[in-house]
Amino acid sequence: MKQELMKLLMELAEKRDYRTLKEKLSEMNEVDVAEFLDELTPEKRIVVYRTLSKEQATEVFSCLDVESQQHIINSITDWELGEIVEDLFMDDVVDMLEELPANVVKRVMQNATPDTRKLINQFLKYPENSAGSIMTAEFIDLKKHTTVEQAFAHIRKTAMDKEDIYTCFVTDANRVLEGVVTVRELLLSPYESAVEELMDPNVISVTTTEDQEVVADLFSKYDLLTIPVVDTENRLVGIVTVDDAVEVMEQEATEDFEKMAAMAPSEKPYLKTGVFSLAKNRIGWLLVLMISGMFTGAILQRYEEAFAVMPLLVTFIPMLTDTGGNAGSQSSTLIIRGMALSEIQTGDFFRVLWKEVRVSLLVGAALALINFVRLMIFYPGNFMLCLTVVLSMLATVIIAKAVGGILPIVAKVFHADPAIMAAPLITTIVDALSLVIYFNIAVQLLHLA
Amino acid sequence: MKQELMKLLMELAEKRDYRTLKEKLSEMNEVDVAEFLDELTPEKRIVVYRTLSKEQATEVFSCLDVESQQHIINSITDWELGEIVEDLFMDDVVDMLEELPANVVKRVMQNATPDTRKLINQFLKYPENSAGSIMTAEFIDLKKHTTVEQAFAHIRKTAMDKEDIYTCFVTDANRVLEGVVTVRELLLSPYESAVEELMDPNVISVTTTEDQEVVADLFSKYDLLTIPVVDTENRLVGIVTVDDAVEVMEQEATEDFEKMAAMAPSEKPYLKTGVFSLAKNRIGWLLVLMISGMFTGAILQRYEEAFAVMPLLVTFIPMLTDTGGNAGSQSSTLIIRGMALSEIQTGDFFRVLWKEVRVSLLVGAALALINFVRLMIFYPGNFMLCLTVVLSMLATVIIAKAVGGILPIVAKVFHADPAIMAAPLITTIVDALSLVIYFNIAVQLLHLA
Numbered sequence: 032m033k034q035e036l037m038k039l040l041m042e043l044a045e046k047r048d049y050r051t052l053k054e055k056l057s058e059m060n061e062v063d064v065a066e067f068l069d070e071l072t073p074e075k076r077i078v079v080y081r082t083l084s085k086e087q088a089t090e091v092f093s094c095l096d097v098e099s100q101q102h103i104i105n106s107i108t109d110w111e112l113g114e115i116v117e118d119l120f121m122d123d124v125v126d127m128l129e130e131l132p133a134n135v136v137k138r139v140m141q142n143a144t145p146d147t148r149k150l151i152n153q154f155l156k157y158p159e160n161s162a163g164s165i166m167t168a169e170f171i172d173l174k175k176h177t178t179v180e181q182a183f184a185h186i187r188k189t190a191m192d193k194e195d196i197y198t199c200f201v202t203d204a205n206r207v208l209e210g211v212v213t214v215r216e217l218l219l220s221p222y223e224s225a226v227e228e229l230m231d232p233n234v235i236s237v238t239t240t241e242d243q244e245v246v247a248d249l250f251s252k253y254d255l256l257t258i259p260v261v262d263t264e265n266r267l268v269g270i271v272t273v274d275d276a277v278e279v280m281e282q283e284a285t286e287d288f289e290k291m292a293a294m295a296p297s298e299k300p301y302l303k304t305g306v307f308s309l310a311k312n313r314i315g316w317l318l319v320l321m322i323s324g325m326f327t328g329a330i331l332q333r334y335e336e337a338f339a340v341m342p343l344l345v346t347f348i349p350m351l352t353d354t355g356g357n358a359g360s361q362s363s364t365l366i367i368r369g370m371a372l373s374e375i376q377t378g379d380f381f382r383v384l385w386k387e388v389r390v391s392l393l394v395g396a397a398l399a400l401i402n403f404v405r406l407m408i409f410y411p412g413n414f415m416l417c418l419t420v421v422l423s424m425l426a427t428v429i430i431a432k433a434v435g436g437i438l439p440i441v442a443k444v445f446h447a448d449p450a451i452m453a454a455p456l457i458t459t460i461v462d463a464l465s466l467v468i469y470f471n472i473a474v475q476l477l478h479l480a
Numbered sequence: 481m482k483q484e485l486m487k488l489l490m491e492l493a494e495k496r497d498y499r500t501l502k503e504k505l506s507e508m509n510e511v512d513v514a515e516f517l518d519e520l521t522p523e524k525r526i527v528v529y530r531t532l533s534k535e536q537a538t539e540v541f542s543c544l545d546v547e548s549q550q551h552i553i554n555s556i557t558d559w560e561l562g563e564i565v566e567d568l569f570m571d572d573v574v575d576m577l578e579e580l581p582a583n584v585v586k587r588v589m590q591n592a593t594p595d596t597r598k599l600i601n602q603f604l605k606y607p608e609n610s611a612g613s614i615m616t617a618e619f620i621d622l623k624k625h626t627t628v629e630q631a632f633a634h635i636r637k638t639a640m641d642k643e644d645i646y647t648c649f650v651t652d653a654n655r656v657l658e659g660v661v662t663v664r665e666l667l668l669s670p671y672e673s674a675v676e677e678l679m680d681p682n683v684i685s686v687t688t689t690e691d692q693e694v695v696a697d698l699f700s701k702y703d704l705l706t707i708p709v710v711d712t713e714n715r716l717v718g719i720v721t722v723d724d725a726v727e728v729m730e731q732e733a734t735e736d737f738e739k740m741a742a743m744a745p746s747e748k749p750y751l752k753t754g755v756f757s758l759a760k761n762r763i764g765w766l767l768v769l770m771i772s773g774m775f776t777g778a779i780l781q782r783y784e785e786a787f788a789v790m791p792l793l794v795t796f797i798p799m800l801t802d803t804g805g806n807a808g809s810q811s812s813t814l815i816i817r818g819m820a821l822s823e824i825q826t827g828d829f830f831r832v833l834w835k836e837v838r839v840s841l842l843v844g845a846a847l848a849l850i851n852f853v854r855l856m857i858f859y860p861g862n863f864m865l866c867l868t869v870v871l872s873m874l875a876t877v878i879i880a881k882a883v884g885g886i887l888p889i890v891a892k893v894f895h896a897d898p899a900i901m902a903a904p905l906i907t908t909i910v911d912a913l914s915l916v917i918y919f920n921i922a923v924q925l926l927h928l929a
Contacts, residue, residue, distance in 0.1 A: 215646075235509065251723075284730075301835075309839045357742055372734070374751065394759050394762055458802065
C-alpha cells in the first residue's frame with residue numbers, strides 16, 4: 032500500500048469521517064485494509080472494523096495481527112463471533128487459535144457450531160510443521176459418476192466457502208481419494224461427460240504427518256496450486272493451497288538463515304520478538320562457540336614459546352583464521368542450500384569433495400601468491416617467514432573448503448540438520464586446524480623449537 | 481519420483497521395451513518423465529521422447545534440462561521444431577533461448593511463425609530479473625461488454641493454450657488494462673451478466689521493468705495466483721504466474737545465502753557449476769577480506785610489546801574475536817532477512833539499535849560471567865587479567881551486536897545491498913574493534929606500556 036494512501040486513511044480516522052473512510056476501504060484489498068487496521072488504536076480499530084461490509088469484514092479479519100484479532104474478539108457479541116468462526120477458513124482459525132490466550136480460545140470454541148468445534152479440535156491435534164497443521168478443510172469433492180453439468184452446479188452452490196475451487200477431488204463413499212479434476216478440464220468437456228472419464232487417478236498427495244517442507248517442495252517441483260492431504264487410510268481430510276506453501280518456503284528459508292548464523296529459530300518477526308526471547312535464541316550457540324574458542328586458545332598456548340621468540344608470527348593469525356573461516360563457510364553455505372533445495376544428495380559426497388579440492392587449489396594458490404608478493408615487499412630477506420605464511424594459507428584454504436563441503440553432508444548422513452554445520456561451527460573447526468598447521472610449519476621452517 | 485520407479489523405467493529403456501515404457505510414461509507427471517529423460521543417454525532420450533504423445537511431449541519438453549532440450553532440437557525436423565515452439569508457453573521459450581548456443585537459437589527462430597518470432601524478440605529484450613523477463617504471453621483477455629456466457633465460450637475455445645485460465649483480464653480496444661475477473665466469479669454469476677458488472681477495477685499489476693523480487697513479494701503479500709504485467713501506457717503485455725514467483729523466491733533466497741557467505745551469486749545449481757566459475761565467484765570477497773585481515777594484523781603489531789611481555793594475552797584472542805564475529809553475524813543476519821521480507825524498514829534504525837543494545841547487554845553479561853568463573857579457577861590470583869578478559873568480552877559483544885544490527889540498514893540507506901553487510905564483513909570489522917578494545921584495556925589494567 033502506498034504511504035500517501037495510508038496517511039489519508041489515518042487522517043480520515045482521526046477526523047472521524049467514517050463515511051468517506053468506509054467508501055475508500057470498500058474499494059481496497061483486504062490485506063491493505065488489515066494493514067491499516069493494525070496501525071490504529073484498539074478503540075478506533077473496532078469502530079472502523081464495524082463499518083466494513085460483512086463479507087469484507089471476514090476477509091479482513093483473517094489478515095489481521097493476532098493482537099488485533101484478539102481486540103476485536105473481545106469487543107464483539109457471541110453471535111458475531113460465531114459468524115466469524117463459521118466463515119473463516121479452517122487453516123486461518125487454527126493459526127489464530129494457536130496464538131490466542133486460553134480464555135479467548137475458550138470463548139471462540141464456545142461460539143462455534145458443534146461440527147466446526149469438532150473439526151477445530153481435530154486440526155489442532157496435528158503435529159507442528161506437519162501437512163495437517165497447514166491444511167484447510169474447505170475443498171470441493173465430487174463423485175465418480177457426477178456429470179460435468181452436476182459438477183458445475185455443485186461448484187456454484189458451494190464455491191463461496193471453498194479456499195480453492197479450481198482443483199476438485201474425487202472421493203468414494205468412504206471419502207477415499209480416487210482422483211483429481213481441474214475446473215479447466217471441466218470447462219473443456221461436454222456437460223454429459225462423467226467426472227470419472229476426465230479425472231486423473233494419479234494424484235500427488237501427502238499424509239497429514241508429512242513435513243511441511245516436503246509439501247512445499249512438491250509445490251515447487253510440480254508447479255501445483257493445491258495438494259490434497261489424506262489420512263493413513265487414504266481418506267481425504269484437507270488440502271494445502273499454494274499461498275500456504277509460499278509461506279512455508281519463506282519460513283523455512285528464514286529458519287535456515289537463523290540456524291546458519293548460530294541462532295535458535297524464532298517464532299515471530301524480529302521487531303515483534305521480545306528482548307529476552309532474542310537473547311535466549313542467541314546465547315546457546317554463542318556459549319558453545321565461545322568454549323570452542325577457549326580450546327583454540329589452549330592450542331595457541333602450546334606455541335607460546337614460538338611467539339615469545341618471534342611476536343611477529345601473531346600478527347598473521349587474524350588473516351589466516353579469517354580467510355580459513357570465510358573459505359569454509361562459502362563451501363558449507365553452497366552445500367547446505369543445495370541440500371535444502373534437494374539439488375545435492377548425500378550420495379554426492381565424493382563429487383562435492385573432489386570439486387571443493389579443485390576449487391580450493393585455484394583459490395588457495397591465488398591468495399598464497401598475493402601474500403607472497405606482499406611479504407617479499409614488506410619483509411625482504413625473510414624468505415622462511417614468507418614461506419611459512421604462504422604454505423599455511425594454501426593449506427588452510429584447502430582444508431577449510433574440504434571440511435566446509437563435506438561436514439554438512441556428514442551431518443545429513445547422521446540425520447542431523449546440515450544447517451548446524453554452517454559458518455560459525457566451520458569457522459571454529461577451521462580456526463583450530465589452521466593454527467596447528469601454521470605453528471607447525473613455523474616451528475619447522477623457522478627452527479623455533 | 482520414487483527410486484524404484486526410476487530403476488524400473490531405466491531397465492525398460494535398457495531392454496528396449498518401448499511399448500511398456502510408453503504405457504508407464506503416459507500415466508506419469510511430465511516433471512517426472514522429464515527427470516527420467518534427463519538421466520538417459522542422448523540417443524536413448526530421443527528414441528523415448530518420440531514415443532510420447534504429442535500433447536505430453538510438449539509438456540515434458542518444457543521441463544527438460546537445457547542440454548536435453550538442445551539434443552532433442554538437434555534431432556528433430558524443422559516442422560517438428562516449429563510445432564514445439566508454437567505450443568510452448570512464451571516464458572519457457574524465452575528461458576530456453578537464453579541458455580541455448582547461438583546457432584541453435586537461430587534454428588529455433590527460423591522455425592517459429594512470424595508472429596511468434598516477433599513476440600520472442602520482444603520478450604528477449606526485457607532486462608534480466610525484471611517482471612518482463614519472467615512473464616508469459618498466454619493469458620485470457622475479455623472485453624467489458626462480454627457476457628458471462630460469451631466469456632465461458634471464449635475460455636473454452638482458447639483455454640488449452642493459456643497458462644492460467646482462472647484469472648481473466650478485461651482490456652479496452654487499445655489493450656489498456658481495465659479490470660480483473662476470476663473464473664470463480666464468472667461461475668457464481670448468471671449467464672447474462674456483463675463482465676463489467678463483475679470485474680474488480682482495482683487491479684494489482686506491475687510494469688515490465690519492475691524487479692522480479694518485488695513481483696514475488698506481491699504474490700506472497702496478497703496470496704495471488706497471477707499478476708498482470710503492463711507497459712508504461714498501462715497496456716496489458718503479459719502475466720506472471722505463481723509458479724514463476726515461487727521460483728524467483730527460491731532463487732532470491734539462494735542469492736542472499738551466497739552473498740551473505742561472501743560469494744558472487746551463481747547462475748546454476750552447485751553440481752552443474754564448473755570449478756572455474758565456482759572459484760571466480762569466491763575469490764573476490766576472499767581477497768577483500770584477506771586484505772582486511774592484514775589490517776587487523778597491523779593493529780596487532782602495534783601491541784607486539786604487550787604480548788611479548790605477556791604471551792598469555794594472545795591465547796584469549798581466538799575466543800574474543802570468534803565470539804564477536806558470531807554475535808555480530810547473528811544480529812546482521814536477522815536484520816538482513818527481516819529487510820528482505822520487508823518486515824524491517826530503514827525507518828526502524830533506532831528501534832533496531834535499542835533492541836540490539838539491550839540484547840547484547842543480556843548476552844554479553846552472561847558470557848562475561850562464565851568467563852569470570854572460568855578464569856578465577858584457572859588463573860587464581862590473576863584478578864587484573866581476569867578483569868581485562870571479562871570487560872573486553874562484554875564490550876566486544878555490545879559493539880558486535882550494535883554494528884551487526886545497524887550496518888545492514890546503513891547499507892540500504894546508501895542504496896547498497898544489505899546482504900553484503902553479512903557475517904564475513906561484520907566479522908572483519910568486529911575483529912579489529914575487539915582487538916583494539918582488548919589491548920587497550922590490557923595495557924591500562926596490567927600496566928604493560
